[in-house]
Amino acid sequence: MGRGGASNDQQTGPERKCIATGDVQPKHGLIRFVIGPDNQVYPDILGKLPGRGIYVSADRAALELAVKKKAFARSAKQPVTLPDGLIDEVEQQLARRVVDLISLQRKAGKAVAGYEKVKGWLQTEEAEVLIQAVDGSGRGKSKLSTPHYGHYIGWLTADELGLAFGRQTVIHGALASGGLTQRVVEEAGRLKGVRVNEGGSGHPKG
Numbered sequence: 001m002g003r004g005g006a007s008n009d010q011q012t013g014p015e016r017k018c019i020a021t022g023d024v025q026p027k028h029g030l031i032r033f034v035i036g037p038d039n040q041v042y043p044d045i046l047g048k049l050p051g052r053g054i055y056v057s058a059d060r061a062a063l064e065l066a067v068k069k070k071a072f073a074r075s076a077k078q079p080v081t082l083p084d085g086l087i088d089e090v091e092q093q094l095a096r097r098v099v100d101l102i103s104l105q106r107k108a109g110k111a112v113a114g115y116e117k118v119k120g121w122l123q124t125e126e127a128e129v130l131i132q133a134v135d136g137s138g139r140g141k142s143k144l145s146t147p148h149y150g151h152y153i154g155w156l157t158a159d160e161l162g163l164a165f166g167r168q169t170v171i172h173g174a175l176a177s178g179g180l181t182q183r184v185v186e187e188a189g190r191l192k193g194v195r196v197n198e199g200g201s202g203h204p205k206g
Contacts, residue, residue: 016055019075020066023057028186030055031063031090031194033072040081041072045093052076058094058190063087087194094191095160098153101184102131102164102173110176113165118144118174128181131173133158144172153188155195 013026032044034051042049054075056066064087066072073080083089105111112121121127122144131153132141146152161170175181 016053018057018062019054019071020056020062020069025057027055029058029190029193031058031190035072035076035078035080038081039079040083041086043086043090043093045090045097058193060087060091060194063090063194091191091194094187094194095156098156098184098187098191099160099164101180101187102161102175103166105175105180105184106165108179110179110181111165111173113161113167113170113173115140115144115172118172121174121176122147126176127174128177129153129175129185131156131161131175133161133169133171136171140171151185153185153192155188155192 013028015024016027016030017024018030027047032047032049033041033054033056034044034049035054036042036051041054044053047053054072056063056071067082067086072082102111106113112118118127118130122130125147127147127150129151130144130146132144134155135157141154156164158169158171161173162168164170165173175184
């Protein structure tokens with residue numbers, strides 16, 4: 001597979017309808033929201049908060065459309081309050097989720113960081129996922145290739161990858177198959193939709 005994110009063979013599982021676009025798709029490609037007792041809209045990245053779920057595609061344009069069209073209130077059939085920076089909060093929570101999952105894989109011995117270790121895993125075909133920091137050197141990153149039939153994640157920052165691997169910064173990482181790796185790929189795919197625009201550049205921070 002190329003440098004795209006979640007694979008096309010994941011189109012299975014429960015499906016939900018996006019309140020912004022009307023598209024129906026598997027839940028792992030959507031962001032779940034709930035309305036709290038205070039009538040405020042809350043993102044539910046883990047899908048565990050009580051209440052009826054309201055779903056929006058994991059895509060920044062779809063989220064912006066849902067806000068603009070007042071789709072949350074229409075779907076909830078009641079007035080709701082949207083917190084300032086809701087979409088940026090979704091992005092931040094998704095990034096933390098991906099970082100946490102990579103960290104768990106590292107602790108399970110299914111993730112490595114550093115150019116030489118990643119290169120070794122790629123050569124022995126132990127790596128299923130190549131991860132590279134979006135703000136890393138393009139020349140350095142071009143020396144490593146996505147595993148055949150594998151996945152590429154390239155929209156986390158060096159600081160975020162550093163958190164995942166218990167270091168200050170990380171440019172190159174890799175995940176072996178099994179464990180939580182498929183979950184990492186799916187969650188990273190959601191993050192890509194919210195963080196990266198059609199041109200492939202990162203959403204500006206701050």
